[in-house]
Amino acid sequence: MLMxxxxxxxxxxxxxxxxxxxxxxxxEGVIHxxxxxxxxxxxxxxxxxxxxxxxxxxxxxxxxAAIMAYCSSLGLKVVPRGAGTSLSGGxxxxxxxxxxxxxxFNRILDIDYENRCVVTQPGVTNLAISQAxxxxxxxxAPDPSSQVxxxxxxxxxxNSGGIHCLKYGMTxxxxxGCELVLTSGEIVRLGGKAMDPGGLDLLGxxxxxxxxxxxxxxxxVRILQRPQTQRxxxxxxxxxxxxxxxxAAIIGAGIIPAGMEMMDKVSIHATEAFVAAGxxxxxxxxxxxxxxxxxxxxxxLIERIEAIARASGACSSRASGSESERLRFWAGRxxxxxxxxxxxxxxYCVDGTIPRRALPEMVEYMAKLSEHYQLRVANVFHAxxxxxxxLICYDANIPGGLEKAEAFGAxxxxxxxxxxxxxxxEHGVGVEKxxxxxxxxxxxxxxxxQRLKCAFDAEGLLNPGKVFPKLCRCAELGRVxxxxxxxxxxxxxxx
Amino acid sequence: xxxxxxxxxxxxxxxxxxSAGAARTGLEVIGQGSRRHLGRFTEVESVLDVSALSGVLxxxxxxxxxxxxxxxxxxxxQTLLAAKGQHLAFEPPDLGPLWGAPAGRGTxxxxxxxxxxxxxxxxxxxxxxxFLGFRAVNGFGEAFAGGGRVVKNVTGFDLPKLLAGxxxxxxxLTEVTLKVLPAPEDTRTLALLAQQDETGxxxxxxxxxxxxxxxGAAHLPAEVLARFEALPRALVGASATLLRLEGxxxxxxxxxxxxxxxxxxxxxxxxxxxxxxxxxxxxQISDARCYAGSAQPLWRLSIPPLHAxxxxxxxxxxxxxxxxxxxxxxxxxxxxxxxxxxxxxTIRSLLKTHAGQGHATLVxxxxxxxxxxxxxxxxxxxxxALGERVRAQFDPLGILNPQRMYGxxx
Numbered sequence: 001m002l003m004x005x006x007x008x009x010x011x012x013x014x015x016x017x018x019x020x021x022x023x024x025x026x027x028e029g030v031i032h033x034x035x036x037x038x039x040x041x042x043x044x045x046x047x048x049x050x051x052x053x054x055x056x057x058x059x060x061x062x063x064x065a066a067i068m069a070y071c072s073s074l075g076l077k078v079v080p081r082g083a084g085t086s087l088s089g090g091x092x093x094x095x096x097x098x099x100x101x102x103x104x105f106n107r108i109l110d111i112d113y114e115n116r117c118v119v120t121q122p123g124v125t126n127l128a129i130s131q132a133x134x135x136x137x138x139x140x141a142p143d144p145s146s147q148v149x150x151x152x153x154x155x156x157x158x159n160s161g162g163i164h165c166l167k168y169g170m171t172x173x174x175x176x177g178c179e180l181v182l183t184s185g186e187i188v189r190l191g192g193k194a195m196d197p198g199g200l201d202l203l204g205x206x207x208x209x210x211x212x213x214x215x216x217x218x219x220x221v222r223i224l225q226r227p228q229t230q231r232x233x234x235x236x237x238x239x240x241x242x243x244x245x246x247x248a249a250i251i252g253a254g255i256i257p258a259g260m261e262m263m264d265k266v267s268i269h270a271t272e273a274f275v276a277a278g279x280x281x282x283x284x285x286x287x288x289x290x291x292x293x294x295x296x297x298x299x300x301l302i303e304r305i306e307a308i309a310r311a312s313g314a315c316s317s318r319a320s321g322s323e324s325e326r327l328r329f330w331a332g333r334x335x336x337x338x339x340x341x342x343x344x345x346x347x348y349c350v351d352g353t354i355p356r357r358a359l360p361e362m363v364e365y366m367a368k369l370s371e372h373y374q375l376r377v378a379n380v381f382h383a384x385x386x387x388x389x390x391l392i393c394y395d396a397n398i399p400g401g402l403e404k405a406e407a408f409g410a411x412x413x414x415x416x417x418x419x420x421x422x423x424x425x426e427h428g429v430g431v432e433k434x435x436x437x438x439x440x441x442x443x444x445x446x447x448x449x450q451r452l453k454c455a456f457d458a459e460g461l462l463n464p465g466k467v468f469p470k471l472c473r474c475a476e477l478g479r480v481x482x483x484x485x486x487x488x489x490x491x492x493x494x495x
Numbered sequence: 496x497x498x499x500x501x502x503x504x505x506x507x508x509x510x511x512x513x514s515a516g517a518a519r520t521g522l523e524v525i526g527q528g529s530r531r532h533l534g535r536f537t538e539v540e541s542v543l544d545v546s547a548l549s550g551v552l553x554x555x556x557x558x559x560x561x562x563x564x565x566x567x568x569x570x571x572x573q574t575l576l577a578a579k580g581q582h583l584a585f586e587p588p589d590l591g592p593l594w595g596a597p598a599g600r601g602t603x604x605x606x607x608x609x610x611x612x613x614x615x616x617x618x619x620x621x622x623x624x625x626f627l628g629f630r631a632v633n634g635f636g637e638a639f640a641g642g643g644r645v646v647k648n649v650t651g652f653d654l655p656k657l658l659a660g661x662x663x664x665x666x667x668l669t670e671v672t673l674k675v676l677p678a679p680e681d682t683r684t685l686a687l688l689a690q691q692d693e694t695g696x697x698x699x700x701x702x703x704x705x706x707x708x709x710x711g712a713a714h715l716p717a718e719v720l721a722r723f724e725a726l727p728r729a730l731v732g733a734s735a736t737l738l739r740l741e742g743x744x745x746x747x748x749x750x751x752x753x754x755x756x757x758x759x760x761x762x763x764x765x766x767x768x769x770x771x772x773x774x775x776x777x778x779q780i781s782d783a784r785c786y787a788g789s790a791q792p793l794w795r796l797s798i799p800p801l802h803a804x805x806x807x808x809x810x811x812x813x814x815x816x817x818x819x820x821x822x823x824x825x826x827x828x829x830x831x832x833x834x835x836x837x838x839x840x841t842i843r844s845l846l847k848t849h850a851g852q853g854h855a856t857l858v859x860x861x862x863x864x865x866x867x868x869x870x871x872x873x874x875x876x877x878x879x880a881l882g883e884r885v886r887a888q889f890d891p892l893g894i895l896n897p898q899r900m901y902g903x904x905x
Contacts, residue, residue: 114700114801137706159649172653173624188878193799195825196621198854198872199900200665200882201610204623204656208649228706248557254580254677293708296749297742353645355558385647386558425647433650440650441640448639448889449652455884467651 001048001089001431003465006096010076014053017076021056021098024066029104031055040081040099044146045089045432047348047402052079052093057101061179061187061217067100068215069185077461078183080211082122082154085146087349088430090158090210090466097461100215102153108132109218115193117176119220122153126160129221138223141168144426145334153216159208161426163259163333166384167292168224170426172207179218180206183457193220205452210428211463213456227292230258231302232329235309236283236316240264241360243285246312247383248356250289250305257305259290260384261333264363267340267378267391268332274339277332280316287314287383288329333380337391340378344393347378348405352416353425356386365415366390373408387425388416414439429467437469446470451477498541504548505630505638505669511543512667512894513636521897524663526566526602529591530609533858534662534899536865546602548669553644556581560627560644561675565604565668572603582678585622586613592787593859604668610660613781614711614739617703617822623659625674631658631666634890644672657885663896665889679741684711684768684776685751686729687736687760692716692820693804695736698758699823700800702738705757707750711739712823713780719819722785725775729766739777780821783828783858791816791830792837792860796846798853800824806849813841831857837864843872871900 010017014032021030031037032054041049053076058064071078077097084091093099105121108129112118113136118129126147130139143162144150150160156178161170168174177191190206191197206213237243243262250257263271263279263286272279279286287309291301302319309317320326332339341347354362363379370377376393390412394405413423413433417440423433437446446468453460454474464471498520502508515522523539525531526546545566552562556579563572569587576582587606592598612621628642641654658665687698695714702709716734720726740750751767768776779785786793794815798806803824811818814832821828831838837860846855854872857865874882879901886893 112799112801113704115799116704117799136704138704159653161647161649165647169620169624170647170649172656173620182881186877186881188875188881190878192852194797194850194853195616195822196610196612196797196854198797198856199874199878200885201623201656201660202878202881202885204659205652205654205885207656208653225704225706251559251677252557254680256677293742294706294746294749294753296753297746300743300745353643353647355555355560355645357555357558382647386645387647421645422643422648422650424650425645426649428649429651437651440643444637444639445641446651448633448637448641449654451888452652452654452657452885455881455888 003050003094004471006094010096011053017074017098018054020070021054021067024070025056025058025063029057029059031057040093040101043084043086043089043091045087045092045430048089048092048431050093050095052095052097052099055099055101057104059104061181064100064181064215064217065185065187068181068183071098071461072183072185072459075459075461077464079463080157080215082151082157083125083149085150085154086158086428086430087351088424088428088432090428090430092431094465102151105153105217112193113138116223117193117220118223119218120152122156122216122219123151126150126152126155133223137225139226140221141174141224142171152219152221156207156216156219157209157211158428161387163261163382166260166382167256167258172204174222175203175207175219176222177220178203178206178216180214181217182214183459183461191220210430210467212453212467213462229295229298230290230292230326231298232288232290232320232326233302233305233309234279234318234329235287235289235314236280237285237287237313238283238315240285240363242313243287244356244359246287246309246314249308249312253304253308255301255304257289257384258292259288261288262286262381262383263333263336264379266376267336267380270343270378271332271336271339274342275331275335277328279332283315288333336380340391340393343376343378345395345397348392348394348409350388350390350392350409350412351424351427352413352421353385353387354416354419354421356383358419358421359383359386362388362415362419366412369408369411373404375405375408382425385425386421410436431466434467435469437467447472447477499544500541501544501547505632508545508667508669509632509636509638512632512634515541515894516634516636516892519892519894521894524667524896526605527568527600529596529601530605532594533590533609535870536862537898539897543667545667551575552670559646559675560672562644562670562672563603565671566602569601569603569606570599576675577678580678581675583625583673584615584619584676585625586615586781587611587622588613589782590858592784593793603671607659607671608661608663608668614713614777614821617712617825618708618710621659623656626655626659626671627674628672629655629658629668630670631668633666634892634895638669639666642672646674662899664886664899665895667895681742681744681747682770682773683740683747683751684773685738685740685754686766686768688764688766689733690714690736692807695734696804696820696824698736698760699738701758702754703823705754707740707754707757708742709738710741711737711777711780713737714820716819719785719817722817723776723779727768727772737776739773785817786828786830786859789830790861792864793858794829794831794838794842794855795858796827796842796853796855798825798827798846798850802850803827806845809845809849810842813845814838815842835864836868839868874901
């Protein structure tokens with residue numbers, strides 16, 4: 001993975017930098033011993049590691065502002081980090097930059113039931129927000145599978161999803177406001193407790209910006225009342241195609257389930273061996289469909305979905321009759337990653353989205369690739385929204401093993417784009433999919449996105465080397481375009 | 496000067512924008528012009544009429560996705576969706592009649608560019624939440640794309656969010672892809688009668704904090720209801736605190752029953768409205784239709800819901816009229832008090848005092864008032880500067896709907 005050139009001048013000044021950061025954040029808030037830096041050398045994409053110059057763990061917003069202003073004055077790069085659970089290398093450090101960790105921003109600031117929102121510091125975990133409001137029956141809807149560990153600030157940076165985002169939306173649809181520190185050290189508030197922010201929707205663009213636009217220091221999220229009833233259906237199909245037909249038919253019938261997950265045969269067998277959830281083993285595809293709401297609605301929907309499943313050729317169908325049975329249906333799906341992890345030394349998790357109708361064709365294509373690369377692949381899908389998570393099994397100890405798995409993953413993602421989908425549904429681009437961005441976007445598209453970054457971070461100090469395959473200087477991006485020998489906007493640079 | 500351009504396609508559009516850039520000519524971008532009076536009052540030399548960029552490109556009901564050229568009439572899209580039992584869940588308000596235009600006009604890109612959601616915004620989101628992807632031409636005259644055509648996508652910056660509600664100042668949309676959703680089978684309304692603002696709004700908040708999915712929550716004082724068309728007899732003469740329930744036919748009456756229990760209001764007079772009267776009522780609430788035919792300055796306030804009644808009382812005391820609440824108190828519509836600025840300074844100062852956060856938008860006013868008033872809430876300097884830097888990265892010469900949102904006065 002090619003990262004931006006390191007600046008030996010900055011590396012040589014490491015001692016000064018550490019001292020200066022210590023003046024801003026005293027005591028243990030600055031980490032620079034190599035043994036302690038090791039904990040920060042990667043995120044959950046462990047294939048890539050780099051030791052940063054230092055890690056700084058500010059405790060207050062003025063700390064963050066002062067750190068950003070200092071880094072800006074020095075031209076020092078900053079990689080923001082939440083809990084470090086990114087699957088795309090969003091928090092991979094730079095050798096000549098610092099990591100700015102938000103782990104000490106771990107307090108919920110305001111639980112406002114009347115306005116149905118929570119104001120929190122960014123280092124609070126996703127699950128902790130739901131736990132803080134559960135006594136009054138509320139929860140925070142987005143539920144990424146890492147919700148025990150991932151931070152809400154990281155969720156904002158990645159626009160995290162989860163199993164239930166089919167009905168309840170991603171982070172961006174559940175966020176009301178945030179406080180953002182820019183590279184200049186300026187602090188701006190975007191949105192708040194009101195539903196529509198005034199002016200340009202900068203909150204919308206910061207969400208999912210993977211730490212390239214600013215450092216989020218406070219977050220306001222919407223909370224919802226937990227549905228009274230949740231019921232799930234476990235549906236087995238003789239082919240992936242039949243399962244896909246069923247998914248399309250459910251949506252076509254006007255039903256948006258709370259979650260709709262599919263597993264292929266490899267995943268079914270792996271999870272059944274791991275947690276014994278009671279999944280049928282004689283099927284090629286398994287669907288878990290969950291509906292929620294008041295019992296009156298839920299029971300009607302369960303009946304309708306059962307009928308649709310029968311018509312789509314389901315060979316087994318079971319509706320949860322109790323909460324414990326519902327949880328058992330999910331136990332296998334929730335354990336899918338570790339279960340598949342037992343099939344091989346390592347696995348590589350891919351994350352693309354396709355139009356749902358392309359699912360059978362995609363599964364056939366992956367089977368061919370599996371043969372070509374001689375690597376096993378297991379599939380779990382967020383079938384309701386076409387988000388694929390193929391898990392490619394490989395052995396990192398075999399030379400070239402990782403590269404082969406990555407090539408397999410890249411082939412899958414390229415095909416996702418070819419069939420009308422996108423490179424990433426919820427894990428982010430990071431470093432992992434950076435070099436594939438040109439498959440989905442033209443250079444003009446990417447230039448416009450990079451120009452947007454210039455409005456927030458003119459020096460390009462925030463998380464460079466992520467998301468965009470080519471680093472461009474802001475001055476170059478704004479430069480006169482020459483077409484057919486004519487200079488357009490000749491005085492643009494003087495504006 | 497005064498040129499009127501009507502490009503036939505994206506290529507011509509890009510060429511026109513490049514020429515306008517070279518000549519430093521500002522362009523007013525319009526589709527059908529139904530939302531032309533929203534935003535800042537500016538005099539722009541030339542009109543860029545994109546209405547020829549019309550037509551649905553792809554509609555896949557089972558993918559919940561629709562792509563259309565930007566100026567496709569909204570009515571055409573709504574008819575197409577309705578035939579498949581789907582709809583635009585953000586319930587775009589039809590505001591044309593507020594300026595004396597006929598109802599039912601407007602384009603898809605227009606609805607997205609003003610970023611407004613109707614009564615269901617509270618539960619289903621605004622246009623931004625349903626806007627998956629686009630093609631557009633920026634102020635450099637470059638055609639570019641953002642987002643995608645699938646509902647779950649985090650690839651690159653989420654440009655659709657930024658273009659929704661940008662009033663065409665960042666780029667001229669040429670194609671739009673939206674997430675569409677199943678329309679509810681049934682709609683029912685629980686109307687609690689004769690409540691004061693404060694008790695009515697408290698009931699709305701209580702309902703919204705419960706387990707019954709409520710997709711509309713409005714409190715309408717009697718004088719506002721008096722302006723409604725085809726008002727059910729039961730709602731005549733008193734205020735109405737309205738809760739909309741949507742879902743399968745078999746479920747909505749159970750919702751209503753559960754909600755009545757949850758609200759613990761055995762003695763409160765109430766009525767239940769069925770599908771047809773409910774649809775007619777909520778359409779008028781979303782569209783602020785009761786203000787059509789008047790010339791009073793019209794304001795739309797977005798605030799944290801808890802403070803709605805206090806703010807409403809203060810605004811009435813200051814001369815505001817015909818005030819009603821939507822989004823469970825998160826949205827206030829009102830006719831402003833008299834004054835050269837349409838009541839802007841009074842309204843904004845009361846909003847700050849009583850709600851703390853939020854913003855007030857001047858939706859309609861005479862040209863004299865518009866010339867004196869910022870329609871959008873003034874922003875803190877750092878935020879406004881950031882917004883202007885963003886705009887400059889899309890349209891450095893300021894030729895697309897110049898100063899329609901913020902900037903130097905015209």
